[in-house]
Amino acid sequence: MEELKEEAAALLSINKKDIGTTLSLIDEIQRLGLEYHFKEEINESLRHVLAEVEEIDDTHSVALSFRLLRQQGYYVSSNVFKKLKDKGGKFKEELSRDAKGLLFLYEASWLGTREDEILDEAMDFAKVHMERLLVHDKDGVLAAQIERALEMPYHRCMRRLEARHYFTMHKDEKERRHVFFELAKLDFNLLQSMHQTEIKAISTWWRELGLIKKLSFARDRVVECYFWILGVHFEPQFSEGRILLTKIIALTSVMDDIFDAYGTLEELHQFNDAIQRWDVQDVSKMPEYMIIYLHSFMSLIREIEEELCRKGMLHHKYYLAESIKALVGAYFKEAKWANKGYMPTLEEYLNISVMSSGYPMLICVALIVMEQEVTAAVLDLVLSVPKAVEASALISRLRDDLVSTKMEQERKHVASSVQCYMNDHGVTEQVARLKLSTMVANAWKDLNQGCLQYSCPSQRNLNMLALNFVRMAEVIYKHEDGYTNPSGEMKQNIGLLLLHSVHG
Structure with a gap:
C-alpha cells in the first residue's frame, strides 16, 4: 500500500x-x-x-x-x-x-x-x-x-x-x-474491516446496555446511528471518536423519543430540570424508565470525560455539558408546545428547532472527541451557533420535516415547519413545501458562505463537521425519513459501506 x-x-x-x-x-x-x-x-x-x-x-x-x-x-x-x-x-x-x-x-x-x-x-x-x-x-x-x-x-x-x-x-x-x-480499492476494504470492528463493538455495548428492552417505545437504530457518524468522519484516525459519537447519537435518539412519544409533561419537566442543573443524583421521584435512561446516559458522559482526562482535555467537559443542556432545553420547549396544542410561528419554531435538530450538540461533541487541537475559542463559537452550524441544523430540520410531517402529525407532536408556514401565511401544503424548499436552498448558500470563513485549522474543522453532518441529512431524508424507516435505501447504503467489499 x-x-x-x-x-x-x-x-x-x-x-x-x-x-x-x-x-x-x-x-x-x-x-x-x-x-x-x-x-x-x-x-x-x-x-x-x-x-x-x-x-x-x-x-x-x-x-x-x-x-x-x-x-x-x-x-x-x-x-x-x-x-x-x-x-x-x-x-x-x-x-x-x-x-x-x-x-x-x-x-x-x-x-x-x-x-x-x-x-x-x-x-x-x-x-x-x-x-x-x-x-x-x-x-x-x-x-x-x-x-x-x-x-x-x-x-x-x-x-x-x-x-x-x-x-x-x-x-x-x-x-x-x-x-x-x-490504492482506493485496497484502502476502502481495509477501512471497511476497521468499520466492521467498530460497529461490532458498538452493537455489543448497545446489547449489554439493554435499553431498548427496558424502554420498548424507543427506536432501535444503533447501526443507522453509526452510518450517520461514518458520513461525518470515516478516516482511521477518528476511530475512537467515531465510537463515542455513535453512542451519543444513539442515546440522544432515545431521549428524543422520551420527549416526543412517551414522557408526560411533568416527567419531562423533572428530566429537563435535572439536566439543566447537571445533577442526576436525586432521581427518586422520577419514573423508573427515566431513571434507567439517565443512568445509561450519565454513564456515557463519564466515559467521555475519562477519555478527555486521558488526553489532557478535561477542561472541555464544560462544553459537553452546555451543548447537552441546550438540546434538552429545546426538546422541553417543543414538548410544552405539543402538550398545549400551541401552534408556533415559523420564526418561533425555527429558533427552537435549530437546537432540537441535535446538530449544534453533535458538532460540539464531535469537536471534543475527534479533534485533538480544538481550542476553547472554537468551542465557545460552536455554543454561539455560528452561520455554518445554524445553516447545517436548519437544513437538517427542514429536510426531516418535508419527508416526515404526515407521519409525525398522526401522534401528539409539535407542529412542523410545514404546518407553521401554512398557518402563518394561509397557504396550501404544496405552497408551504415549495417555500421551505427555497429556504433549504438559501440555507445551503449560507453554509457555503460560512465554510469560507475561518481563522484557524480548528474553525476549518468545525465548518467541515457542519458540512458533513448536513450531507448526511441530505442522504437520510432524501425521499423519506430513512432513520425512522430504514428498510429501503438506507438499508442498501449501509450494506454498501459495511457489508460488501470492493472487487474488480
Missing part, C-alpha cells in the same frame, strides 16, 4: 505545472475517498492553482478549479464564469453541446452563496442542457455521472458512499489511472 501511495503522490508532483491534469487528479483522488492520504500534496497543488486561477480560460478547468478551491475553503470570485459567456451575457452556445463541461459547470454551481447570482444562472443552464443530452444518450459513464449529479450533486453527497458508487461506475473503464484505483 505504501508503494502505491508513493506512486500516486509522484503523479501529483509530476503534473503540478499542468493545471488541467492536476485538477483532474485531485478530483479523482477525492472521489475515490483517498484525500486524507494526500492532504499536503493537494493543498500545495491547489495553492498553485489559486495563484493562476485568473489565467485559466478553458471551460472544464474554470469550473473544476472553482469547485475544488471553494471546497477547500479558498475564496474564488464567481466572476470567473463570465469567461464562459458571450457578448450578450448568455452562456456560450458551444457549451450547451459539451456534456463534460456542463457537468463540471453544474457541480460547481452548487458551491454558490447568496451573492453568486451567476451560479444560479449556471445551474439552470447546465441542468436544462444535461437533461436534453440524456434524452438522446443514456449510455456510458459520462451519462451515468450526469444522471447521478442531477439526482444529487457531489457537494451534497456523503463522501464515503460516493466513493463506493464511483468504483461501480468506472469498473469497466480500462483507461482509468490504475494506481489510484488499486
Whole structure:
C-alpha cells in the first residue's frame, strides 16, 4: 500500500505545472475517498492553482478549479464564469453541446452563496442542457455521472458512499489511472474491516446496555446511528471518536423519543430540570424508565470525560455539558408546545428547532472527541451557533420535516415547519413545501458562505463537521425519513459501506 501511495503522490508532483491534469487528479483522488492520504500534496497543488486561477480560460478547468478551491475553503470570485459567456451575457452556445463541461459547470454551481447570482444562472443552464443530452444518450459513464449529479450533486453527497458508487461506475473503464484505483480499492476494504470492528463493538455495548428492552417505545437504530457518524468522519484516525459519537447519537435518539412519544409533561419537566442543573443524583421521584435512561446516559458522559482526562482535555467537559443542556432545553420547549396544542410561528419554531435538530450538540461533541487541537475559542463559537452550524441544523430540520410531517402529525407532536408556514401565511401544503424548499436552498448558500470563513485549522474543522453532518441529512431524508424507516435505501447504503467489499 505504501508503494502505491508513493506512486500516486509522484503523479501529483509530476503534473503540478499542468493545471488541467492536476485538477483532474485531485478530483479523482477525492472521489475515490483517498484525500486524507494526500492532504499536503493537494493543498500545495491547489495553492498553485489559486495563484493562476485568473489565467485559466478553458471551460472544464474554470469550473473544476472553482469547485475544488471553494471546497477547500479558498475564496474564488464567481466572476470567473463570465469567461464562459458571450457578448450578450448568455452562456456560450458551444457549451450547451459539451456534456463534460456542463457537468463540471453544474457541480460547481452548487458551491454558490447568496451573492453568486451567476451560479444560479449556471445551474439552470447546465441542468436544462444535461437533461436534453440524456434524452438522446443514456449510455456510458459520462451519462451515468450526469444522471447521478442531477439526482444529487457531489457537494451534497456523503463522501464515503460516493466513493463506493464511483468504483461501480468506472469498473469497466480500462483507461482509468490504475494506481489510484488499486490504492482506493485496497484502502476502502481495509477501512471497511476497521468499520466492521467498530460497529461490532458498538452493537455489543448497545446489547449489554439493554435499553431498548427496558424502554420498548424507543427506536432501535444503533447501526443507522453509526452510518450517520461514518458520513461525518470515516478516516482511521477518528476511530475512537467515531465510537463515542455513535453512542451519543444513539442515546440522544432515545431521549428524543422520551420527549416526543412517551414522557408526560411533568416527567419531562423533572428530566429537563435535572439536566439543566447537571445533577442526576436525586432521581427518586422520577419514573423508573427515566431513571434507567439517565443512568445509561450519565454513564456515557463519564466515559467521555475519562477519555478527555486521558488526553489532557478535561477542561472541555464544560462544553459537553452546555451543548447537552441546550438540546434538552429545546426538546422541553417543543414538548410544552405539543402538550398545549400551541401552534408556533415559523420564526418561533425555527429558533427552537435549530437546537432540537441535535446538530449544534453533535458538532460540539464531535469537536471534543475527534479533534485533538480544538481550542476553547472554537468551542465557545460552536455554543454561539455560528452561520455554518445554524445553516447545517436548519437544513437538517427542514429536510426531516418535508419527508416526515404526515407521519409525525398522526401522534401528539409539535407542529412542523410545514404546518407553521401554512398557518402563518394561509397557504396550501404544496405552497408551504415549495417555500421551505427555497429556504433549504438559501440555507445551503449560507453554509457555503460560512465554510469560507475561518481563522484557524480548528474553525476549518468545525465548518467541515457542519458540512458533513448536513450531507448526511441530505442522504437520510432524501425521499423519506430513512432513520425512522430504514428498510429501503438506507438499508442498501449501509450494506454498501459495511457489508460488501470492493472487487474488480
